[in-house]
Amino acid sequence: MKRTSFQAEISKRDTKCNTCKESIDRGVIRIKIHLMDHYDYYHLKCYTPKIKQYISKKDLGITLDPENAKILDEWLDNWNKDYAPLDKAFHEPPTFSKLVESTPSKYRRAWLEIFKFLDAVELFKIYSHVNKEFYHISWDEELWHFYCVRDYTNAALDDEKKNYRTQYIILRMESCFWCHAHQSQEKFNRCPLIGKPICEKCKKLKRFEQMYKSEVEAVYGINTNLLQLKFGIGTWNRKIVYRYMVDEALVIFRKRNKEFLLEEMKKTNLDPALIDFVENIDITTMDKSWSETLESSEDPVHELFYNYIRDKKSEKRVLNKLKSIK
Numbered sequence: 431m432k433r434t435s436f437q438a439e440i441s442k443r444d445t446k447c448n449t450c451k452e453s454i455d456r457g458v459i460r461i462k463i464h465l466m467d468h469y470d471y472y473h474l475k476c477y478t479p480k481i482k483q484y485i486s487k488k489d490l491g492i493t494l495d496p497e498n499a500k501i502l503d504e505w506l507d508n509w510n511k512d513y514a515p516l517d518k519a520f521h522e523p524p525t526f527s528k529l530v531e532s533t534p535s536k537y538r539r540a541w542l543e544i545f546k547f548l549d550a551v552e553l554f555k556i557y558s559h560v561n562k563e564f565y566h567i568s569w570d571e572e573l574w575h576f577y578c579v580r581d582y583t584n585a586a587l588d589d590e591k592k593n594y595r596t597q598y599i600i601l602r603m604e605s606c607f608w609c610h611a612h613q614s615q616e617k618f619n620r621c622p623l624i625g626k627p628i629c630e631k632c633k634k635l636k637r638f639e640q641m642y643k644s645e646v647e648a649v650y651g652i653n654t655n656l657l658q659l660k661f662g663i664g665t666w667n668r669k670i671v672y673r674y675m676v677d678e679a680l681v682i683f684r685k686r687n688k689e690f691l692l693e694e695m696k697k698t699n700l701d702p703a704l705i706d707f708v709e710n711i712d713i714t715t716m717d718k719s720w721s722e723t724l725e726s727s728e729d730p731v732h733e734l735f736y737n738y739i740r741d742k743k744s745e746k747r748v749l750n751k752l753k754s755i756k
């Protein structure tokens with residue numbers, strides 16, 4: 431993923447600022463934007479980045495004299511204050527303390543064994559609010575030690591300091607969200623698209639393959655406006671998503687199409703076998719077009735309904751077909 435849509439450099443000759451139209455003096459920091467056939471320049475103070483996300487100094491790849499470095503740092507601090515850092519796990523390590531007085535449950539052991547099956551984050555985000563008994567358990571050292579070992583197998587725990595709840599949360603903030611591998615602060619990388627830490631190894635997995643908007647349309651043969659996709663910005667400011675996001679969005683999209691179709695079908699006197707056919711369409715395996723599916727039948731209505739669920743194609747024909755049966 432591209433981190434910035436601009437470059438910062440020291441002005442080597444007088445150029446004009448694209449915002450205030452005044453000249454940019456030699457020797458000061460200027461922002462340079464590569465457009466198709468020319469560059470646009472800006473004073474640092476006149477420039478607002480297009481991509482609303484954290485900017486790490488190392489992505490700008492600029493070495494500066496102390497005076498200019500201070501100017502750039504101030505500008506970056508001001509811009510970054512609203513965003514989660516992409517190059518470090520957090521600003522300040524979190525601290526937590528109990529807000530409510532509570533006493534141990536007499537069923538502590540039983541609850542503990544049950545909570546061991548659950549998600550650690552759900553424990554403190556949801557279950558701890560249920561009642562005082564659960565709130566008390568949500569601070570149980572034994573339980574948090576268990577979660578640390580279960581979820582971050584190779585993590586080095588500080589057994590002197592205890593406070594495994596805080597240790598767990600720090601581990602979560604520092605580790606790859608997908609494989610749970612711990613990332614050192616030097617190598618820390620947060621994905622701007624999903625806002626979560628991700629390691630170098632996972633970035634190479636097929637599910638995290640980056641796809642341009644146009645590529646999604648070509649590969650999946652679907653109008654991306656129909657899918658609720660959250661695009662990020664890639665090279666040349668083109669819209670990108672991860673492959674897994676497309677796959678997940680497609681399942682949701684097809685599930686909705688199928689439900690709508692079934693609802694409409696049930697209002698008609700359709701042949702129950704046709705309803706059966708639609709009910710049995712597995713929306714998670716619709717990569718293949720109708721003609722490529724193994725169990726493809728000759729029935730044009732089957733094809734029409736299949737394609738409607740898969741791509742929302744021929745919506746009018748589908749609705750007309752249903753109307754004709756009513």
Ligand SMILES: [Zn+2]
Pocket residue numbers: 447448449450451452472473476
């Ligand atoms: Zn200016």
Ligand SMILES: [Zn+2]
Pocket residue numbers: 606607608609610611628629630631632633
């Ligand atoms: Zn990973």
